[in-house]
Amino acid sequence: MKGDGHLSPTDNVTIRRGRPVGDREARRIELLNAGVQVIAELGLGGASLRKVAKKAGYTTGAVTYYFANKEQLFAAIVEYMFQRFDEMLYAGEDIGDYRRRFEHWFDINADSFIWPAGFQLLTRARHDAELAAIYRDTYAQYRRITTRRIEAQQKSGTIRDDISAELLAEQIAALADGWAMMLPIEPDRFTPERVDRLLDALLRQMAPSRS
């Protein structure tokens, strides 16, 4: 199992004078990673601060030192997940890139546990104001960006324009959420070929209807 995916702390540790401060950020990420792994292995219900600490090789107190709350640790994980998501979102420009983006996203999911873990966390959003806010903000931003992008492609004729860009954006989001939901339960159903065909179908449905 690798499982650490893109959660590399290394970038933050630059040369500093005096006591190392970069450590703090590095430790946080270590704990974040441990949290992701524990959630992925044991599920949300089985994820306790104790177990996160143990997985990271720290004491219980260390976790609460870096994160005031369980809630805040979890919120941090979700935020991290969305940062990955954003990177994907901003890569590429035209419609063909949708395929590349989704493939990248499926890669992340296969490679790291961050998405399944964060996604489980998201189901708590209804009862956790902080998570709900993160969720809403991220989705709002996603919708804004994607809608604008689709609009551009509708104008250039690469995406059908008989459905509003905004509806298409929302549809894609829902589709991605649904896949993220299914993925950890039936991972075998998401082979690369299958993913390819799913994306094919989606792109075909978004293509301008041929005269």
Place this chain on the structure above:
Amino acid sequence: MKGDGHLSPTDNVTIRRGRPVGDREARRIELLNAGVQVIAELGLGGASLRKVAKKAGYTTGAVTYYFANKEQLFAAIVEYMFQRFDEMLYAGEDIGDYRRRFEHWFDINADSFIWPAGFQLLTRARHDAELAAIYRDTYAQYRRITTRRIEAQQKSGTIRDDISAELLAEQIAALADGWAMMLPIEPDRFTPERVDRLLDALLRQMAPSRS
């Protein structure tokens, strides 16, 4: 608050031979209802057998008397959710009915807490073999039925046939899951008009491309 939706216990009491066991069934359903409500109100993490018992007006012991386990209570709730889902699935026959089906499904979600509750439960499927089995079976059946139905409509020319029926079925399922995910977090985004337009878009994407 109504919130009980279609969870009426009476339907389950069919004619039986021997000692009437109807009461037993009725109690079970009462507890199921209480479980759904507690999960909907407090989230999965906040749902304890104690609270379910209290909500149903029973003692703690009663819950463990009717359900050997917390797991089994939860599995029973998910099963109940899918029974509702099935009813929706079997109603209607042709493509236009998709709209009716989804509308019906959105109604259930607005009316009762069963879907949001069961859906949260589903996120545990990865770590709960029993839930995973229920999930897989239900989805397999869904795919079988829906695929066959779409194939029929593809033949009759009411659904595009350049995408395999099976892929379309899976896509619809993912879409529904994604919506079910978003619904409890941003309920305001799912007004009847909005739902109408979302369904419109979906149907248009499934329609055969005009010659």
Place this chain on the structure above:
Amino acid sequence: MKGDGHLSPTDNVTIRRGRPVGDREARRIELLNAGVQVIAELGLGGASLRKVAKKAGYTTGAVTYYFANKEQLFAAIVEYMFQRFDEMLYAGEDIGDYRRRFEHWFDINADSFIWPAGFQLLTRARHDAELAAIYRDTYAQYRRITTRRIEAQQKSGTIRDDISAELLAEQIAALADGWAMMLPIEPDRFTPERVDRLLDALLRQMAPSRS
């Protein structure tokens, strides 16, 4: 060490049909006793539910089963203390009884730990609304009764009437509080003879000034 003083549970267990219910009250008192002892031995800061449970020979969970809260356990102890106090208050009628009352009270303090324990609890009243309420109510009642009683004795000429009955009542209360404060810290200073002389002095100061 005796330490159980007047906290006898026996009265509550009468003959009953079916499952014994009197047990409940008896267990509560057992735990109350254990709480008193732990506070007396370890101080308020050292009194944890765990230690109370252990002292009573129960598990941790049992304590929280009988008392929803640490606060409620503590409030119950204070209430118990004041019940003892009330018994003292209602015994006897005329001024000479003050001596008997105080002697009885000093006896309780020497015999059981309930007063020192409860008294320590009282210092929390400022930050614990429930305790504060108990304190205020008890003192208000004490003042009412004692004031009325002193008034009667002022009329019959056995207590000086150049100081209002109400002020004398308050003074006695403060004096008792002060003694209760000192007692656990310097117990050696409160020998029976010394107590006698302290009471003598008090009574002399309350006596009518000779013509």
Place this chain on the structure above:
Amino acid sequence: MKGDGHLSPTDNVTIRRGRPVGDREARRIELLNAGVQVIAELGLGGASLRKVAKKAGYTTGAVTYYFANKEQLFAAIVEYMFQRFDEMLYAGEDIGDYRRRFEHWFDINADSFIWPAGFQLLTRARHDAELAAIYRDTYAQYRRITTRRIEAQQKSGTIRDDISAELLAEQIAALADGWAMMLPIEPDRFTPERVDRLLDALLRQMAPSRS
């Protein structure tokens, strides 16, 4: 909120030889002040070194740097309280001054949190040898001084001599303790007028019985 009353650090910095240690002393007093405030606000149970440090604007480590122990910080606070008490004790000489002394003392209590805080600390004396020693020493000294003073006034005929000076001294101490106990719980009952009447009653009881 003022609340710092007489806890000004400046007074303590007297002329010293060698390296100036004034800073150190000043810091100590700052932390003492913070401790008093935290105890007054949160109660003894809620007072942690962390909170004291935060209130004073220092780091956690600083507190343990200036005070080896929590116990020692607390002991220092009690000592400080008694220094204030002593100042009161030594002011004035004859019986009329009792009123002035008590008024001064009630002023301190209304003005600063030192007495309520220190008093709460005192309840720990039973289980904290250091505190107990401070308490005993202070009271012993108080008794010595006050007894001698009352004796003098008994000789001069301004205080009744049918009760021993020592008993009167102890009585006054107990009374003051009782008031200090009640004050934080029912502050509204101690208006200046009421205090006046309480002191009146006390003085009248100490006055020589009129021929």
Place this chain on the structure above:
DNA sequence: AATGAATGAGTGTTCATTCAT
């Protein structure tokens, strides 16, 4: 002199579960 990271024991509390009644 002072910091703040880290510890690890301990807290109150909740909980699923058991079982005599």
Place this chain on the structure above:
DNA sequence: GATGAATGAACACTCATTCAT
């Protein structure tokens, strides 16, 4: 059939304290 007393492990969290820097 159903209760509810009791368990004991687990939880999130707080804390006094230590110590390298």
